[in-house]
Amino acid sequence: MRFFMKSIGVFAVLAVVAAGISQVVAHHSASMFDVLRSEVLKGKLVELRWVNPHVTLTVKGTLKSGEAPAEWLIETTSPGNLTRVGGWQRDAVKPGELVEVVFHPLREPGKRLGLLRQLTTLSNGEVYATNIRDHERADLE
């Protein structure tokens, strides 16, 4: 056991050094986002990162017309959960597609980060929801 824990510790340190980040992480609470506030971002999808435990979207766009477009990083739940919410898949939204993103901004001001509430592809009006709690029934089709 002692050797095992030591190994984990060494692995964690190596991973941190390699990644240049504070720590490697896993499932986490979303309370760093202000769920009482919503913003609407319009722009082009740069990348949909289809990974566990949290999918991310990079969108280059604006909150207000006339602004210079900037890249926003928006996080959401896992691929499995998005699939079960409905409509989502790895290539549901493609780079370059025009999208409207409703998101909860980070509480810390000045950073272009958010928690995804809903995404709409503007070419066809397709809406992609994210709340798995809305699907907690045994008889859903």
Next chain:
Amino acid sequence: MASAQAPKKAPTVINPPPSAQDWADLGKLPDWSGVWNPKISDQDAQVKTNPPPWNETAARKIQQMFAEEKAGRPRLIFSNCLPEAHPSWMLVTHNAMEVLFTPGRVTMLGESDGNRIRRIYADGRGHPEVSDPTFHGHSIGHWEGDTLVVDTVDIIPQAPLAISEAAGLPNNGDMHVIERIHLADKDILHDELEIIAPKILTKPWKTTRIFFRQRARKFDIVEGVCATGDLVERVNAEGDHIFVPVEKSEWGHTTAVPAK
């Protein structure tokens, strides 16, 4: 070279080959097939309605965690993508699982972590005489009618007893979990847990976790590898497909993804 040899002892077979009858008997068990999803809203509700009986020290730490989460600085209970471990996987997961029956064994497979698996030995064996703690502990089960009764010991002391993704504490050793798992309705599975964690609780904690399945939906469990959350797919200068680290905050969310 001739030497006196001690008579050979017959080896103990812990996994005897199943008979045709053993396989046929599986058909008498309740139908737990399909994909089971956790009722997260009930997990959320029980944070307030059914808190564990934390001891004084643990309660103080949990209150600090609640305060930090409320302030937008949620503590990481699960880090390094280590398994959520037993019983936290059953308590707070947001992801699906499936349950497999084979002769003498019930196996639970979780979706979100590549390393999330529970092996429940239902072949009449006891717990091992020598403790070798693991994330999911050593589980033995038996059927009482259509209810699977599971007894789990030998869980590592670092395994958290978590009530949310931002509130939970290492069990610190000697944790014992007893479960009664059964269908509460056609497509509703209940896991009634009794958690004995003497280092952090004042008495056993009882809670029921609810899972549901959606027969009409064609969504299988997908492979989920937690560590990929810290990485992004890229192609390097030599044309090889590789993973590159993203940046994360101390609270766990992604803060920057390297450009392509």
